[in-house]
Amino acid sequence: MAGATAAGSVVTMTSPGSPTPPGRTLRTVIAGDDGGDGGRAALALAQRLAPGADLVLARAYPYDETRSRAALAVYADALRQDTEQRLAETRDATGAAGARLAALADTSPARALQRLAEREGADLVVIGSSHRGAVGRSLLGDVGRDLLHGAPCPVAVAPWRTSATQGPLRLIGVAYDGGPEARSALRLAASLARDHDARLQVTYVVESTLVPSVAGFAFDVRQLFDELREDAQQVVDRAVAALDVPVDARAVVGVAADELDHLAEQVDLMVCGSRGWGTARRVILGSTADRLIHGASRPVLVVPRPAEATGDADPASGPGLTTAGGARS
Numbered sequence: 127m128a129g130a131t132a133a134g135s136v137v138t139m140t141s142p143g144s145p146t147p148p149g150r151t152l153r154t155v156i157a158g159d160d161g162g163d164g165g166r167a168a169l170a171l172a173q174r175l176a177p178g179a180d181l182v183l184a185r186a187y188p189y190d191e192t193r194s195r196a197a198l199a200v201y202a203d204a205l206r207q208d209t210e211q212r213l214a215e216t217r218d219a220t221g222a223a224g225a226r227l228a229a230l231a232d233t234s235p236a237r238a239l240q241r242l243a244e245r246e247g248a249d250l251v252v253i254g255s256s257h258r259g260a261v262g263r264s265l266l267g268d269v270g271r272d273l274l275h276g277a278p279c280p281v282a283v284a285p286w287r288t289s290a291t292q293g294p295l296r297l298i299g300v301a302y303d304g305g306p307e308a309r310s311a312l313r314l315a316a317s318l319a320r321d322h323d324a325r326l327q328v329t330y331v332v333e334s335t336l337v338p339s340v341a342g343f344a345f346d347v348r349q350l351f352d353e354l355r356e357d358a359q360q361v362v363d364r365a366v367a368a369l370d371v372p373v374d375a376r377a378v379v380g381v382a383a384d385e386l387d388h389l390a391e392q393v394d395l396m397v398c399g400s401r402g403w404g405t406a407r408r409v410i411l412g413s414t415a416d417r418l419i420h421g422a423s424r425p426v427l428v429v430p431r432p433a434e435a436t437g438d439a440d441p442a443s444g445p446g447l448t449t450a451g452g453a454r455s
Contacts, residue, residue, distance in 0.1 A: 164254025
């Protein structure tokens with residue numbers, strides 16, 4: 127099936143997938159193929175997170191029909207066929223026989239994936255890290271960053287090490303601070319835990335680097351942080367009380383980036399909300415999510431801002447010295 131879409135983006139779809147089993151959280155999942163290790167890692171992670179889902183393997187090729195003349199139609203057709211062949215090679219290499227293939231004509235790969243996600247009503251887009259960091263850690267290129275800053279659904283980033291995207295999903299980490307973004311992340315993580323019979327590890331970090339300065343007033347900083355940690359523990363305990371999956375919840379005092387990096391090393395998947403200034407229900411990558419993606423050797427899933435989030439501080443989010451759950455810009 128082939129069709130033209132707005133703003134010059136053309137998508138060619140092949141190989142319809144099998145029906146999605148009922149009761150699954152992720153029903154339609156798009157894996158972005160970069161033609162290398164990143165594409166294979168993305169497809170492997172997509173299959174791991176959503177076995178049996180309607181899986182679409184997508185790749186963009188540089189062609190803009192609104193600017194190109196009819197004389198270039200033969201060239202465009204050759205690009206499309208080459209892209210479809212390379213997609214099929216990636217699909218065959220990862221054993222994803224039921225995946226549909228989407229060859230996207232667009233000069234912007236990130237925009238092509240965003241538009242495809244909207245057309246498909248996708249529940250998740252999975253991409254691979256673009257470059258290899260130390261010990262298989264994720265590094266994002268321009269395409270990944272652009273996608274994360276505009277995706278209409280959650281985005282998962284697979285580190286290039288294939289071993290990090292395989293095997294059963296047993297432990298899911300969640301960065302939490304009580305805000306609307308963190309609550310959305312917790313809901314999705316809990317749904318995935320139910321699907322995979324996995325356990326949640328929810329962590330609320332009271333940021334130790336943010337110490338109030340009051341001239342001429344002496345106070346016990348340790349006592350202050352003890353009280354903030356106790357308040358944070360109450361917030362996270364309330365959040366997980368109604369969950370019907372096994373969960374460990376804790377509040378800690380420390381540097382949020384370091385604490386969450388440590389958590390990410392212990393889990394099979396790290397989930398966080400994304401807080402920033404942008405359109406509701408879009409992923410707006412902030413500092414915490416950015417640090418997690420660039421530092422983790424495990425997959426990281428970033429959840430969009432919920433519709434109720436306005437960018438203002440959530441008065442019910444708990445102690446004020448936190449940055450852990452939502453990703454602040």
